[in-house]
Structure formats: C-alpha cells, structure tokens
Amino acid sequence: MHWSEARDLVRKWREDNARKSQELVEIWESTLKDKVHKLGDEQFQVLEQVCIGAIDCHRIDVAEYCLKKLTSQFKDSSRILLLSAMEFEAVEMYDDAIEILDAMIKRDETNPAPRKRKIAILRSRGRTIEAIKALTDYLKRFAIDQEAWQELCDLYLIEQEYGKAAFCMEELILHNPHNHLFHERLAEIRYTQGGFDNLESARSYYCQALKLNRNNMRALFGLYLTAYSIATSQKCVSAKKKEAHSLMSWAMKRISQRYKETAADKSQIDALEGLMGSLQLGSNSNL
Amino acid sequence: MATTYHKTITAVGLIFLFHAAYSAAQHRSFLRLTEQEFTSLPVDVIVQGIVSLFLTMYGVMYIAGDFKEIRATEELQSKTWETQRNLPSFYCFNHRGRLLRSYS
Numbered sequence: 451m452h453w454s455e456a457r458d459l460v461r462k463w464r465e466d467n468a469r470k471s472q473e474l475v476e477i478w479e480s481t482l483k484d485k486v487h488k489l490g491d492e493q494f495q496v497l498e499q500v501c502i503g504a505i506d507c508h509r510i511d512v513a514e515y516c517l518k519k520l521t522s523q524f525k526d527s528s529r530i531l532l533l534s535a536m537e538f539e540a541v542e543m544y545d546d547a548i549e550i551l552d553a554m555i556k557r558d559e560t561n562p563a564p565r566k567r568k569i570a571i572l573r574s575r576g577r578t579i580e581a582i583k584a585l586t587d588y589l590k591r592f593a594i595d596q597e598a599w600q601e602l603c604d605l606y607l608i609e610q611e612y613g614k615a616a617f618c619m620e621e622l623i624l625h626n627p628h629n630h631l632f633h634e635r636l637a638e639i640r641y642t643q644g645g646f647d648n649l650e651s652a653r654s655y656y657c658q659a660l661k662l663n664r665n666n667m668r669a670l671f672g673l674y675l676t677a678y679s680i681a682t683s684q685k686c687v688s689a690k691k692k693e694a695h696s697l698m699s700w701a702m703k704r705i706s707q708r709y710k711e712t713a714a715d716k717s718q719i720d721a722l723e724g725l726m727g728s729l730q731l732g733s734n735s736n737l
Numbered sequence: 738m739a740t741t742y743h744k745t746i747t748a749v750g751l752i753f754l755f756h757a758a759y760s761a762a763q764h765r766s767f768l769r770l771t772e773q774e775f776t777s778l779p780v781d782v783i784v785q786g787i788v789s790l791f792l793t794m795y796g797v798m799y800i801a802g803d804f805k806e807i808r809a810t811e812e813l814q815s816k817t818w819e820t821q822r823n824l825p826s827f828y829c830f831n832h833r834g835r836l837l838r839s840y841s
Contacts, residue, residue, distance in 0.1 A: 468820050508834055574830065
C-alpha cells in the first residue's frame, strides 16, 4: 500500500471514529512508520491515533514510540498526559493513571477529557454503579456532552435500568433529531422494557427511524416484531389491531423486497422466510 | 469535478469581465474628453458584462467541488451503529485484545 492511500484510510477511520486498532497498528508498521514525516501537520494526529490504537492492542512498544515522538514536539500538552495515563491503564496500573488525571483536573478544571478517562477507569475495574454516579455528576457540569450521554445509556443498560437508559437516549435524540440510529436504539430499549404502552412508543420510534432512513434493516425487523406483539396483546383494541397488522405486512414487504434486491441466490430468501416464521414463534412465547 | 474545460471557461469569463469593465472606463473617459453627457453604457459592453458574468458563475460552480445534499438525514444514511456506538474518550483497555498478540 502506498503511503498516501494509507493516510487517506487512516484519516477516514479517524473521522468516522472507527475502532480499527489492529488494522491501524498493522498499517502503521508496514507503511506509515517510515513515511510519517511526509504527512506534514497531520502526522501528529496520526501519531496520537496510532498511539491509542497500539494501547488498545496492548502493543506498548508501538505506543511508547509514538508517545516519545509526540513528547519531543509538544512538551507540556494535556493530550500527551492523557495518552500516558491511558498507557498506565492498559497495563492496569490504575492508581498511577488516576494520579496523572487528578493532576490534570486540578490544573484545568474545564477540561472534560481527564474526567471522562476517570469514569472509563471505573468501568474497566467493573465498578459500574460508581461509574454511573461519577458520570451523572459529570453530566451536571457538562450537560451537552453527547458521548457522555451515550456512555451513560450503555452503563444503565448493563445495569438493566431501562427507564433511565431510555431517558439518556431521549436526550441524545434532542441533540440529533435527524439521526435514525438513536431513534432505532430508543425503540429497542422500549421494546425490551415491554408492556403495551412501551410497545406503542417503540412502534412510533421505529417508524421515525424508518422515515429518516428507509433502508434501516434492523428497524424494519424491529417494527415487524413490535407490531406483531401489539397485535397479539390482550389490551389491544380492534382498531389498533388492524393498524398493527398493516404495519406488519408493510415491514414484511419492505424486508423481502430488500432481500430480493441484494440476495445472490434463492437460498437466502428461503432462509429469510424460515426466519420470519421462527421470529413469530419466539415473540409469542414472550407475551 | 474541476476539469480543464471548466477552468478554461472560468478564465475566459474572468478575462471578458475585466475587458467589459475596462471598456466601460474607456467609454466614460471618451465622453469626458468629448464633453458629452453620460446617459448609459453602450449595449455591447452591457451584454458582454452580463454574458461573461454568467460564464464565470457556470465555471466556478464546477470548480468549487461537489454539491452537498441539503437534507439533513442524507449524510447519516450511511452511518452504522458500529461507528456510532464507538466512544473514543471512554475506551476501556482491559479486554481480550491483549491475548491476541500472536501476530506481533
């Protein structure tokens, strides 16, 4: 691979925020390491990215190398300190990491990054409840941090606090009303909660997700299952039953249409039909 | 995409535009010298100015790059949950990745 191709690929991963740590380290070692000076000012961003990727793969040697290069350029930067704290985290020397992070917070109270790392450390240590508490405190100060809301949602889901997780997702939807993924996620949480009212709200959010992106397969399947559960629920009045049935047939039609567009051979479509049959049985037993 | 064709069009348009401006200035100084009253510019200068303006606009539109979709959802269509759920500032490093180091 040519170094400019590697640069473009790495840049794409950085902008999309993909966690491709192993591939990143491989590209670094095979191509970018010798050419990094050709990247101009972008090289420092790449070095930081590779450093995090290397820590993620537990390649401490690579991380050390990147960190040394970065330190020689930026002596007293907080981002460098953050990287060295991450390195301590990777070798599970959490106390040393926390020491660095505390010093950083003391130096600059408005910097959210070290606070977030401290919460990540709590999560690494398996102290989810403490992490949730720290994160809610953090969100009181930095209420527009979307990443933090999303992390809080994940943590609540680990603890099976679906109602609170749904609240975090609603917050994220307020920040990004056009992102179909958040609508889909909230619908999934509501569907997991169960109960007639939650199913109704799951249905609306699945519909909104599909309105924003017609090709969201997961939302189509979700809508199908939700509509099925609504239709077979005892609380359902007949008018709503009819509506649920029409939603079901619409979702089914869209799913099979999408499969026909992309399926290579007929066996995949047959597999889909079998799957739909078993999905109905599966959701029946849940009711 | 910016092709040589569109670059040429822009360059020609700009040159014509400057030429039209220069002609207008020349016309004014000619009027001053011959002590005539200024009513309006000659038709050919006006036409040249307008045509070259549109020519330049057409060329610049192609040079400036591709248009972006105006609908807000369009950009998010291709996003997947795989990248959306990934939160770089909350990475945890105590996962099984360290045991998969055999490739190194």
